[in-house]
Amino acid sequence: EDVETTSGLTEAVDGTIGEHRIIFVNRPQPTKYCNNHISTAKYSTISFIPSFLFEQFRRYSNCFFLFIALLQQIPDVSPTGRYTTLVPLIFILSVSAIKEIVEDFRRHRADDEINHSKVEVLRDGHWLWVQWINVVVGDIVKVHNNNFFPADLIILSSSEPQAICYIETANLDGETNLKIRQALPETARFLEIKDLSLFTGTVECEQPNRHLYEFTGILKETSKQTLSLGPDQVLLRGAMLRNTNWVFGIVIYTGHETKLMKNSTSAPLKRSTVDKLTNTQILMLFFILIVLCLLSAIFNELWIKMHIPGDWYIGIDDLISVNFGYNLLTFIILYNNLIPISLQVSLEVVRFAQANFINMDTDMYHEESDTPAVARTSNLNEELGQVKYIFSDKTGTLTRNVMDFKKCSIAENIYTLAETPQETQLVKDLQSGHPASHHIREFLVLLSVCHTVIPEKSHINDEIQYHAASPDEQALVRGACGFGYIFDTRTPQHVEINALGTRERYEILNVLEFTSTRKRMSVIARVPGGQIKLYCKGADTVIYERLSPDCQEYRDITLRHLEEFATEGLRTLCCAVTDISEEAYEEWKETFYKASTSLQYRERKLEDAANLIENNLTLLGATAIEDKLQDQNTRETIARHSSDFGDQLRKPNEVALVIDGKTLKYALSCDTRREFLDLCISCNVVICCRVSPIQKAEFRFLLKLLFVHGSWNYNRMCKLILYSFYKNICLYVIELWFAIYSGWSGQILFERWTIGLYNVLFTAAPPLAMGLFDKVCSADTMLKYPALYKPSQNADLFNVRVFWVWILNALVHSVILFWLPLMALHKDIIWGSGREGGYLLLGNIVYSYVVATVCLKAGLITNAWTWLTHLAIWGSIAMWFLFLVMYSNFWPTIPLGAVMTGMDRMVYSSPVFWLGLILIPFTTLIADVSYKVYVKLLLS
Numbered sequence: 047e048d049v050e051t052t053s054g055l056t057e058a059v060d061g062t063i064g065e066h067r068i069i070f071v072n073r074p075q076p077t078k079y080c081n082n083h084i085s086t087a088k089y090s091t092i093s094f095i096p097s098f099l100f101e102q103f104r105r106y107s108n109c110f111f112l113f114i115a116l117l118q119q120i121p122d123v124s125p126t127g128r129y130t131t132l133v134p135l136i137f138i139l140s141v142s143a144i145k146e147i148v149e150d151f152r153r154h155r156a157d158d159e160i161n162h163s164k165v166e167v168l169r170d171g172h173w174l175w176v177q178w179i180n181v182v183v184g185d186i187v188k189v190h191n192n193n194f195f196p197a198d199l200i201i202l203s204s205s206e207p208q209a210i211c212y213i214e215t216a217n218l219d220g221e222t223n224l225k226i227r228q229a230l231p232e233t234a235r236f237l238e239i240k241d242l243s244l245f246t247g248t249v250e251c252e253q254p255n256r257h258l259y260e261f262t263g264i265l266k267e268t269s270k271q272t273l274s275l276g277p278d279q280v281l282l283r284g285a286m287l288r289n290t291n292w293v294f295g296i297v298i299y300t301g302h303e304t305k306l307m308k309n310s311t312s313a314p315l316k317r318s319t320v321d322k323l324t325n326t327q328i329l330m331l332f333f334i335l336i337v338l339c340l341l342s343a344i345f346n347e348l349w350i351k352m353h354i355p356g357d358w359y360i361g362i363d364d365l366i367s368v369n370f371g372y373n374l375l376t377f378i379i380l381y382n383n384l385i386p387i388s389l390q391v392s393l394e395v396v397r398f399a400q401a402n403f404i405n406m407d408t409d410m411y412h413e414e415s416d417t418p419a420v421a422r423t424s425n426l427n428e429e430l431g432q433v434k435y436i437f438s439d440k441t442g443t444l445t446r447n448v449m450d451f452k453k454c455s456i457a458e459n460i461y462t463l464a465e466t467p468q469e470t471q472l473v474k475d476l477q478s479g480h481p482a483s484h485h486i487r488e489f490l491v492l493l494s495v496c497h498t499v500i501p502e503k504s505h506i507n508d509e510i511q512y513h514a515a516s517p518d519e520q521a522l523v524r525g526a527c528g529f530g531y532i533f534d535t536r537t538p539q540h541v542e543i544n545a546l547g548t549r550e551r552y553e554i555l556n557v558l559e560f561t562s563t564r565k566r567m568s569v570i571a572r573v574p575g576g577q578i579k580l581y582c583k584g585a586d587t588v589i590y591e592r593l594s595p596d597c598q599e600y601r602d603i604t605l606r607h608l609e610e611f612a613t614e615g616l617r618t619l620c621c622a623v624t625d626i627s628e629e630a631y632e633e634w635k636e637t638f639y640k641a642s643t644s645l646q647y648r649e650r651k652l653e654d655a656a657n658l659i660e661n662n663l664t665l666l667g668a669t670a671i672e673d674k675l676q677d678q679n680t681r682e683t684i685a686r687h688s689s690d691f692g693d694q695l696r697k698p699n700e701v702a703l704v705i706d707g708k709t710l711k712y713a714l715s716c717d718t719r720r721e722f723l724d725l726c727i728s729c730n731v732v733i734c735c736r737v738s739p740i741q742k743a744e745f746r747f748l749l750k751l752l753f754v755h756g757s758w759n760y761n762r763m764c765k766l767i768l769y770s771f772y773k774n775i776c777l778y779v780i781e782l783w784f785a786i787y788s789g790w791s792g793q794i795l796f797e798r799w800t801i802g803l804y805n806v807l808f809t810a811a812p813p814l815a816m817g818l819f820d821k822v823c824s825a826d827t828m829l830k831y832p833a834l835y836k837p838s839q840n841a842d843l844f845n846v847r848v849f850w851v852w853i854l855n856a857l858v859h860s861v862i863l864f865w866l867p868l869m870a871l872h873k874d875i876i877w878g879s880g881r882e883g884g885y886l887l888l889g890n891i892v893y894s895y896v897v898a899t900v901c902l903k904a905g906l907i908t909n910a911w912t913w914l915t916h917l918a919i920w921g922s923i924a925m926w927f928l929f930l931v932m933y934s935n936f937w938p939t940i941p942l943g944a945v946m947t948g949m950d951r952m953v954y955s956s957p958v959f960w961l962g963l964i965l966i967p968f969t970t971l972i973a974d975v976s977y978k979v980y981v982k983l984l985l986s
Contacts (some may be wrong), residue, residue: 063912069249079183082300086155116380125794130802138391165196171243185297198304199281199295201229209234211290219285231538256308262648274642318429321770339377376792383778385662386770388805396817397424410747431760431838449671451525455607456667457482457719467530489666493526494543496569496581521671558656559834578626589620594662611670754825757838764844766817768852773900775856783864795889808926811918812904821910862970897926899967
């Protein structure tokens with residue numbers, strides 16, 4: 047591991063190692079620092095248009111349609127008019143722009159609310175209510191209970207005993223449990239405004255950086271000693287003060303230099319597997335489109351040369367002058383809609399709604415903390431349906447994170463709790479002069495003293511409530527209580543315990559805190575007899591390697607007990623003690639003080655200092671704590687689960703083999719990484735224990751999120767995408783068939799505005815209905831039969847083969863939808879009088895059949911019908927027939943569609959049309975219906 051990663055080196059604003067920041071408290075700053083204004087908005091009024099357009103045209107599909115819209119502006123090139131692509135593109139961009147504006151308006155509004163929130167600031171000896179935006183570095187602020195911190199602060203004092211406070215950091219790290227922060231004992235006296243006003247110290251600390259759990263600084267009072275500042279004295283912006291009336295703090299970082307904003311970098315663009323596959327197929331379709339355009343232009347040239355001699359009456363001589371390049375551009379415009387222009391906006395709308403469905407699911411609401419499920423990004427909704435591997439920290443996901451002290455091992459014996467301390471075998475052995483009574487007493491003192499727990503006595507019944515940074519520490523202290531050693535008082539320098547009725551006072555000289563690298567914590571204390579002792583607890587691997595060579599007693603039996611505890615799924619710790627002479631301590635104390643007040647490499651220096659004194663230990667015993675597994679079908683939820691779990695190389699019921707952190711470090715080396723990855727993939731479950739953060743939240747509702755929302759979303763998105771391509775190919779490939787029929791002339795079969803409105807009006811609703819409301823089975827059924835998750839997990843519903851089967855199906859349907867009507871009308875006999883309507887009449891009849899067929903196809907693939915589904919399908923068909931009536935009567939009142947004048951009467955008065963409206967969609971879909979019936983019978 048890089049030393050600079052965790053050593054506490056300062057990081058300048060630009061990310062480089064830089065000078066320390068010096069802050070003058072209650073005085074103007076000689077250096078101008080960042081103001082406290084924050085902005086999380088994506089756009090400003092000025093930047094919106096260029097930024098939005100840049101964002102949109104990073105998508106290949108939008109660039110392609112812009113290119114088509116520009117081509118259509120070239121005179122005599124576009125067969126579909128100048129605006130039939132531009133108008134739908136503007137409409138789709140407008141929908142996206144409205145969505146962006148609404149979302150960004152919410153961000154601006156939230157920013158304004160935060161920037162104009164008020165906090166009490168000490169100015170000229172008085173408390174003034176000041177807007178957050180006007181808070182500056184060096185200010186002393188007063189934050190009240192249930193309020194957020196306006197900037198990054200150093201706590202000076204609080205309303206609670208020992209100057210502690212409780213904070214909630216859910217906005218920073220997602221953890222809802224309260225954390226403890228404590229002011230230095232030397233500043234805890236600042237409780238009155240007079241004392242605060244006279245305080246003119248300086249804070250020297252690292253430059254702003256993004257490390258939430260690291261801080262290195264010192265506080266210097268005028269003509270007084272230098273005090274070490276660490277993470278326990280830092281109150282970060284974004285955290286909330288809880289269960290504490292008020293705190294006083296010095297502002298050290300403001301605005302975009304706070305750790306919250308340093309971590310609020312622009313989120314990377316996340317794309318799902320379905321998205322990536324879709325984009326690949328779009329590129330393939332684009333290649334096919336170019337090939338079709340080239341072939342069409344070539345065939346146009348060949349047709350003209352073949353028909354020059356005889357077909358003079360159609361003006362072939364005029365066509366000879368037409369450039370091959372012009373023909374190529376004409377066919378590109380003609381075939382461009384093979385790629386659906388509305389696909390992207392449909393995906394955005396559906397994903398936005400699906401994310402809201404997750405947010406509104408009351409089954410995933412955590413009542414205790416009043417927290418609903420929150421979909422932080424909608425781009426990965428369907429990815430929840432394809433989960434194969436889950437990487438997660440165990441706390442709250444596999445376990446409840448509620449710890450209970452179960453048993454302990456001391457001097458060959460295993461002790462458990464009883465109803466009262468006097469009933470426990472441990473207390474009986476302690477009071478009866480058992481040979482190991484000295485070990486037992488030291489063990490209980492260690493549990494009572496070696497921690498950072500804060501006791502709080504109830505005003506009602508004197509019951510003690512323990513506030514701990516971790517549930518493990520709380521469980522150990524409660525375990526000591528169960529054996530009669532009750533920790534009840536803490537002051538900045540002392541702890542007091544009630545040891546089976548005897549009051550004992552221990553002077554706390556130093557605390558060597560737990561870190562994931564050290565895997566242990568120690569307390570150096572002066573015991574009532576005046577001796578100095580070091581109490582240490584930690585993982586068995588780190589404790590055993592620090593035991594004195596003379597300490598061989600109980601080593602082997604304690605290891606066997608640890609193995610037994612681990613087999614039961616219990617979390618284990620080893621406990622040890624050593625005596626320290628006054629001379630050795632005084633010499634070491636100077637080393638520790640220099641390390642604790644160092645501004646560079648502090649963490650490494652503290653660890654080196656700890657290593658000097660945490661040795662020659664005497665083993666006292668081991669503890670076993672239960673962290674129960676979640677009871678909500680966690681095992682069934684996860685098919686293959688890689689996780690941090692447990693403290694020993696075993697797990698309840700021998701479900702999986704595990705690998706520890708030291709072995710993992712070797713396995714991830716360059717020489718063995720590939721083999722280790724292959725091994726992990728071949729396993730059903732991989733569990734890594736004792737890994738440090740560099741190698742590796744409560745969410746108990748994983749089952750429904752994956753099996754219901756994940757599977758539904760995947761099914762819906764797959765259908766939406768496949769159907770969008772299907773309906774476009776059904777209509778627009780007909781232009782290719784008509785090109786063959788019309789001598790590769792580039793003439794359109796359909797009226798130009800009906801081409802443009804096909805995706806926007808007449809077939810927009812069915813894919814949205816499927817994307818929002820379709821589901822294979824009910825939620826209860828999905829949960830009852832986990833096998834229903836496999837089709838989405840295995841990508842059975844959307845892959846290269848499935849995509850091209852749909853494309854082939856659409857091609858077959860387009861053949862039927864064009865050539866059958868053409869054969870029915872090949873003599874152009876429409877009415878009994880023999881009157882015929884020309885190519886445009888054929889186009890509108892075919893268009894009607896296509897709309898009816900693709901809407902019926904949507905119904906065919908729909909599994910769950912709602913009234914909105916009915917409205918989308920039948921309403922789309924009705925909309926086309928109503929539009930044909932209206933559009934045929936626009937001219938001359940509205941200068942649009944002159945060629946369509948009277949078309950409704952020509953189409954609707956034709957008996958052939960009405961007969962075809964029944965027979966042709968039926969003929970087109972008969973194979974699809976038969977296949978669905980076959981599958982249903984097969985499944986049943």
